[in-house]
Amino acid sequence: GGCNLIASYPMSPATGVLTFLAQQAREFGIVVEQIEDEIAAMNVAVGAGYAGARAMVSTSGGGFALMSEGLSLAGVMEIPVVVHLGQRPGPATGMATRTEQGDLELAIYSGHGEFPRMVLAASSIEDAFELTSRAFYLADKFQIQVIMLTDQYFLNTFYNVPAFDLKGVEDRSFLVNAHEGYRRYENTESGISPRAVPGSGPEIVGVDSHEHDEWGHVKEDFEMRTRMVDKRLRKFKAMSGESVSSLFSGQEDYDTLVISWGSTYPMVREALEILDRPGIAHLHIRQVFPLSEDILQYMSKASRLIMIEGNATGQMAKHLKLHTGYVVDERILNYRGLQFSVEEIREALEGLTG
Numbered sequence: 001g002g003c004n005l006i007a008s009y010p011m012s013p014a015t016g017v018l019t020f021l022a023q024q025a026r027e028f029g030i031v032v033e034q035i036e037d038e039i040a041a042m043n044v045a046v047g048a049g050y051a052g053a054r055a056m057v058s059t060s061g062g063g064f065a066l067m068s069e070g071l072s073l074a075g076v077m078e079i080p081v082v083v084h085l086g087q088r089p090g091p092a093t094g095m096a097t098r099t100e101q102g103d104l105e106l107a108i109y110s111g112h113g114e115f116p117r118m119v120l121a122a123s124s125i126e127d128a129f130e131l132t133s134r135a136f137y138l139a140d141k142f143q144i145q146v147i148m149l150t151d152q153y154f155l156n157t158f159y160n161v162p163a164f165d166l167k168g169v170e171d172r173s174f175l176v177n178a179h180e181g182y183r184r185y186e187n188t189e190s191g192i193s194p195r196a197v198p199g200s201g202p203e204i205v206g207v208d209s210h211e212h213d214e215w216g217h218v219k220e221d222f223e224m225r226t227r228m229v230d231k232r233l234r235k236f237k238a239m240s241g242e243s244v245s246s247l248f249s250g251q252e253d254y255d256t257l258v259i260s261w262g263s264t265y266p267m268v269r270e271a272l273e274i275l276d277r278p279g280i281a282h283l284h285i286r287q288v289f290p291l292s293e294d295i296l297q298y299m300s301k302a303s304r305l306i307m308i309e310g311n312a313t314g315q316m317a318k319h320l321k322l323h324t325g326y327v328v329d330e331r332i333l334n335y336r337g338l339q340f341s342v343e344e345i346r347e348a349l350e351g352l353t354g
Contacts, residue, residue, distance in 0.1 A: 003053040004030040007041045009063060012096045013152035014086035017058040038063035042070030042081075049079040050207060052175060052197035054136050056082040061090050061103045068110045071145055075115030077207045078185070078193065078232065080139035080146075082132070087151040089337050098337035099152035101262055101310035104319065107147045108289045116142070116235045119289040120244060121149040123265035125157065129164050131244065131286065137170040138242060142235050143195055149288065151310070153339040154263035178203040183214040187227060191234030236290060243292035250281030256353060257302035259328070261285040261309065261316055264340055268308055271345035277353060285316070291323050299326045306352060308332045308345060 006025075008018040022032040031053075035041040038059055045055035059067065064085050074081045085107055089100040107119045118138055122128035128150065135146040176182075176194045178201030186193040193214075198205045206216020211225050249269065256279055260268045265284050272282055283298045285291070299305065299320070307317040307328040312335040317328040332348045334340050 003048070004028075005045065005048040005053045005055045006030060006032045006058065007035050007044045007048070007055065008033075008058040009035050009038045009041050011038070011060045011063045013088055013099075013155045014058045014060050014063075014084060016155055017084060017086070038066040039070060042067040042083075043073070045081050046070055046074045046077065046079050049074070049081055050077070050197070050205075054080070054082075054140065056084060056136075058084040058086070060086050060088055060096075061106065062093065064103070064106065064110065069112070071117075072111040072113055072115070073209050074145050075111060075113065075117070075232075076209060076211065078143040078195075079207070080136075080143050082135045082139050083145060083147045084132075085147055085149050086155050087149060089335070095337045097152065099154075099263075099310065099339050100335055100337065101149075101151060101264075102312070102315070102335070104149065104261075104288060104311070104315040107149060108319070114229065115144075115232055116239065117145045117147060117289070118142075118239065118287070119147045119149060121262040121286060121288050122154070123247060123262070123284055123286060125159070126161055126164070127286070128154075130168075133169045134244060137172070138239070140172075140174050141242070142192060142239055144235060144239075149262060151263050157263075175200070177201040178205050184216045185212060185214045185228065185231070187214055187231050189234070190238045191231045192238060193231075239290065240293060243290075243294070244287035246286055246292055246294055246298070247284040248281065248294075248298060251278065254279050254281035255302060256280045256304045256306065257298060258282045258306045258308060258349065259285065259299075259316070259320070260307075261288065264308055264310065264345075267340045267342050267345055270342045271349060274342070274346050275349055275353075280349075280353060288316075288319070291320070295320075296324055299324060304329050306330045306332065306349070308340070310334050310340065 025032045045057045048055040087103045089095040122131050139146045178196035182203040210218040305328045314331045
């Protein structure tokens with residue numbers, strides 16, 4: 001149970017994650033596998049998770065689309081998997097070496113059926129280190145799939161950073177032994193069942209792609225089906241206590257709130273610093289789904305909301321409306337394949353707040 005597995009099929013712009021980790025695999029004590037295709041990569045990660053490994057797959061939008069069936073498999077088996085999704089412009093191959101934030105809805109709604117997952121988006125390289133560690137912890141604790149969103153601009157950005165502090169890295173094991181009477185899918189109040197790996201005790205650790213009872217046995221039982229769906233979805237309440245907070249900057253007394261997510265963070269921050277106008281604050285979302293609970297309190301204090309994101313349809317703005325009821329007043333969107341510049345954000349905000 002102490003192994004870590006990175007499985008991937010090289011796909012721009014996520015290729016760098018695989019190549020870097022492969023170079024460092026011996027030092028980091030991890031297994032890095034280049035798999036024959038994305039479907040196999042996800043299934044290998046699910047199998048590794050069943051055996052007790054901490055598993056991650058790294059891909060881009062087209063590869064993630066192929067992984068969606070395996071994501072559902074992990075969902076019904078309640079196997080923790082971390083998925084890194086490096087976004088690029090679609091549809092199809094789109095602009096394979098350019099950037100966009102067009103896969104937010106894909107990440108939130110991927111996979112058939114209803115099962116809990118978490119979607120995170122890093123704001124900086126330092127933040128990516130912290131959030132990836134957090135993603136493994138959350139996946140293990142809640143036995144869910146955690147999707148980490150980046151994009152081509154983010155992945156191809158490099159700058160010097162101080163050495164990462166490893167003291168706060170959570171490396172706790174949530175595994176138990178399959179003792180006598182152990183049931184893999186025990187119907188608990190939190191929805192989180194005790195997770196054992198095969199061979200850790202006398203009982204069988206049953207898993208299956210079908211709906212199953214508490215032992216993991218397949219049955220077509222309608223009451224059992226409702227019970228198991230409810231059990232899995234109860235995890236959302238437990239997950240709310242482990243929300244990843246948003247980044248807020250600006251005066252506490254504001255009327256205009258600028259909202260962003262992902263790799264746009266440094267450009268928006270600099271643009272607002274240059275603009276230097278009173279009454280404007282900045283909220284940067286790091287936990288995309290389910291939305292972190294601090295977002296509502298920040299949005300409720302504003303009389304005007306401005307969304308900045310790198311897609312054509314305002315996917316985060318729609319997401320916020322659905323889950324908070326607040327409608328974004330203005331959208332600054334960019335979907336040409338290049339990242340936002342500080343200047344264009346400043347000019348757009350100047351026009352909207354002049």
